[in-house]
Amino acid sequence: MAGEPDKHPNIAQGIRDSRLCRLYYYWRARKGDRRFPTRSDIDPLDFGYVLGNVILFDVVRDPLRFRVRVHGTEMVRRAGYDLTGKYLDDLPITDYRRYVRERCEGLVRDGDPLVVHHSRTLDGRTRQYEALWLPLSDDGQSVTMLLAALIYDWEQGWLS
Numbered sequence: 001m002a003g004e005p006d007k008h009p010n011i012a013q014g015i016r017d018s019r020l021c022r023l024y025y026y027w028r029a030r031k032g033d034r035r036f037p038t039r040s041d042i043d044p045l046d047f048g049y050v051l052g053n054v055i056l057f058d059v060v061r062d063p064l065r066f067r068v069r070v071h072g073t074e075m076v077r078r079a080g081y082d083l084t085g086k087y088l089d090d091l092p093i094t095d096y097r098r099y100v101r102e103r104c105e106g107l108v109r110d111g112d113p114l115v116v117h118h119s120r121t122l123d124g125r126t127r128q129y130e131a132l133w134l135p136l137s138d139d140g141q142s143v144t145m146l147l148a149a150l151i152y153d154w155e156q157g158w159l160s
Contacts, residue, residue, distance in 0.1 A: 015132065019149070020115070020130060020151060023047050026047060027134045027147070034140055050151075051072060052073045053075060054070060056069040057148070059104075065087055065088070066101070068084055068085065107135050108135075108143045115133075127152050127153055128152070129150050129153065
């Protein structure tokens, strides 16, 4: 509701990458006084600076599943697979699929934006990354979509 205090923690101080910080503040501006922005509040043209690093999930319920609406071109290139139009269940790496599912379930349950620093294996090497996870909602109450952006260590100097 308008005038209601922001129920989300400000996670900006934990974000290292300037592109992710910029995306986070974009999300906050788009939600305004509401708990979440809607998908229609978000225009991908507004964040072209990170678009190739974005993944957008539809939240499907009964049972809870996550369908990949957009798998950014840079993420596809790095991973070697494209999940666009598929379910998270189709992610070919079991441990990483479990990890991403836990992130998604936590965002649906709690509704709080999240920044994480994690690693995964790409091209036989362990790579560090920073990810920003942002919830979206069609009804203003329940999380119906998830927007995530990932920046890997070789793209930024803050990880080694």
